[in-house]
Amino acid sequence: MPYPYHRILLKLSGEALAGEKGFGLNFEVITNICQHIKTIHDMGAEVAIVVGGGNFWRGRSSGAMDRTRADHIGMLGTAMNALAVADVLEGLGAEVRVQTAITMQQIAEPYIRNKAVRHLEKGRIVIFGCGTGSPFFSTDTTASLRAAEIKADVIFKATMVDGIYDKDPHVYPDAVKFDRISYSDILAKGLKVMDSTAASMCRDNKISILVFNLDHPENIVAAYRGDPIGTIVEEV
Helix, strand or coil: CCCCCCCEEEEEEEHHHHHHHHHCCHHHHHHHHHHHHHHHEEEEEEEEECCCCCCCCHHCCCCCCHHHHHHHHHHHHHHHHHHHHHHHHHCCCCCCCEEEHHHCCCCCCCCCCCHHHHHHHHEEEEHHHHHHCCCCCCHHHHHHHHHHHHHCEEEEECCCCEECCCCCCCCCCCCCCCCCCCCCHHHHHEEECHHHHHHHHHHHCCCCEEEEEECCHHHHHHHCCCCCEEECCCCC
């Protein structure tokens, strides 16, 4: 039986790479995540990854710092995460390329769309660092942009909750989980699963997102198989 997706854009938050430490890199956690990424790659998936940088820096916590400079620092955090994930994946036997939206040619390739697609076609995992390369855009928006550019079948948004709820399930025990929801409803209801720019871009480009819990990294494999987990976001 064929799997429902072929080319996947996996969005990993920086916080997920820190584990319970909450800051920096927890290589035990990263290895567990990467083992499941390697599994779906071995099952036939073409895998591209966008990493966040919240385990090192969040622009909104930078106080009075200029927003553009704060965002640039955050982009450098995503580059560190991209290199760490690449190193673990390579240690597991995967062939990996890191591409960054800010040129740092000594340590990574510059982002070139056609080259990224060619890497995927050749069976390499591609990791995108430095966001879009521009301030004022989140890594969720980066994931939406890169998914559109490489023509990904789906975005896997691996988060710290098991889907999208009508309100924060950590605060409200009566929160209701959606199995499926449209981007228009996310925007209308002001749900915080992604920023409005990312949601609008996915809606306009007809890109589906599957939101699921990365506390259990095996969900990456379950999502690739098409198991009923998380919440599907798509425009109906």
